[in-house]
Amino acid sequence: MAWVIERHGAKGVGYMACYRDPEGAQRSAGSFATRRAAQRAAVREELKVNDGQWHDATLGKITFQTYVETVWLPSRHIEASTLAAYQSYLNRQFYPIFGAMAIGKILPSHIQDWVTTAAGNGLSAASIRKYHMMLHSVFKRAVRDKIITFNPCEETELPKVVAKHRRTLTPGEYRRLLDSIPDPHRLMIQVAIETGVRWGELIALRPSHLDLQHGTLTVSETIVEVPLRAAPNGQRLYVKAYPKDNEPRTMGLPPELLDQLQASIQHKGLGRDDLLFATRDGTPISRNTFRTRIWAPAVKASGVDFNVRIHDLRHAHASWLLAGGSDLRS
CATH class of the missing domain: 1.10.150.130 (Tyrosine recombinase, N-terminal domain)
Structure with a gap:
């Protein structure tokens, strides 16, 4: 029940409004010049407690x-x-x-x-x-958490996003770019454009993901690259046992690409669980390193006159499929 405490001080008599919070602790709703004002303030806070609307302002x-x-x-x-x-x-x-x-x-x-x-x-x-x-x-x-009573982001006026048209590699530009990629990495880029896999999925591929008998590739892992300060277990590049969207997927590969992959596996002497595309030490390839040392110089050498990202190979792959009458949902 709300109550008022009368206080006497150097400035005269004052009245402190009191009530109990949801935990039963005594709280003050402030000091007032009259008992009536203090009683009203205490009752207001008590009603908030009873209605579940009370908020502890000190938490904020x-x-x-x-x-x-x-x-x-x-x-x-x-x-x-x-x-x-x-x-x-x-x-x-x-x-x-x-x-x-x-x-x-x-x-x-x-x-x-x-x-x-x-x-x-x-x-x-x-x-x-x-x-x-x-x-x-x-x-x-x-x-x-009842730290605050409202979300200050709720009614923010945000700038409108205007979609920008982004050029897609033509098959001719892709061939020029592929010819500019150094031999050790060319097959990796071929797999990227033929399958449309993401970078992390691409560098996580292993011989065990290939089914040579049925001519398919299963994407079931991805490799994530993070800053060292945020790396789990101190590993900047680490493997996740599932790709993006959390669902492994299987796709068919052209026979000539399968032959190239099989020849590469035999030439490198790779085991089933080795990485198909890796550094000389067999470790995952850093996206940033590949972009600056291999990709950017190749784009420049190819004569392609716009900024092509590695990720753009996915868009080119989808564009060519659509142009060929494929259904991307299938």
């Missing part, structure tokens, strides 16, 4: 960075690569602005100011939306 004093690092991040069941991306977003975008702020003091206007500043600094609309989605998740968890 935790800083944004402390909450993220002690509550939000540990609660996320995510891959090491995703964790590394989140930490990068936080360090570059959010900790410098919100890190030392009490999470309960961060308002929608603060979020909107970040969006406006980020856009003014040249951050793309797509990146702003991606970062904002993560920020929204932080505050959503804080609302669920």
Whole structure:
């Protein structure tokens, strides 16, 4: 039951509004000049407790960075690569602005100011939306934990993403590019364009994934590359026992590509569980190293006049299939 405590001090008589929180602890709703005002304040807080609407404002004093690092991040069941991306977003975008702020003091206007500043600094609309989605998740968890009463990201006005047309390699450009790839890596690029597999899936392929009798390739693993500081067990490149979308998939390969793969396996003396495409030491190929030392020089040497990413081979593969009348859903 709400009650009032009368206090006598140097400035005269004052009245403190009292009530009990959901845990039964005594709380103050403030000090007032009249008993009636104090009683009303105490009753208001007591009604919030009874209706389940009461909020402990002191919880919102935790800083944004402390909450993220002690509550939000540990609660996320995510891959090491995703964790590394989140930490990068936080360090570059959010900790410098919100890190030392009490999470309960961060308002929608603060979020909107970040969006406006980020856009003014040249951050793309797509990146702003991606970062904002993560920020929204932080505050959503804080609302669920009753740290704050509302999500300040809820009504943010975000810039519109304008889709950009991206050129696709033509078969002729691909052949020129393939001819510019050094011999040790050429077969790997052929497999990439013929199958449309992702980079991590490509460098995780092993002889055991090939069924030479039926002419198929099964993608059942992927290799993830993360910064060393975020690497599990200190390994910057590590194998996951499933590819993206969590479902192994099997695809047919052209007979000539199968013959090339079989010849490569025999020439290298690979065992069933060795990597088909690896460094000289048999370790996974770093995407960043391959891009700077092999891919970029080959693109330049081929005369292809636009920036081609390794990932673009997937789009070229899909485009050629569609042009040939294939159904990508099958």
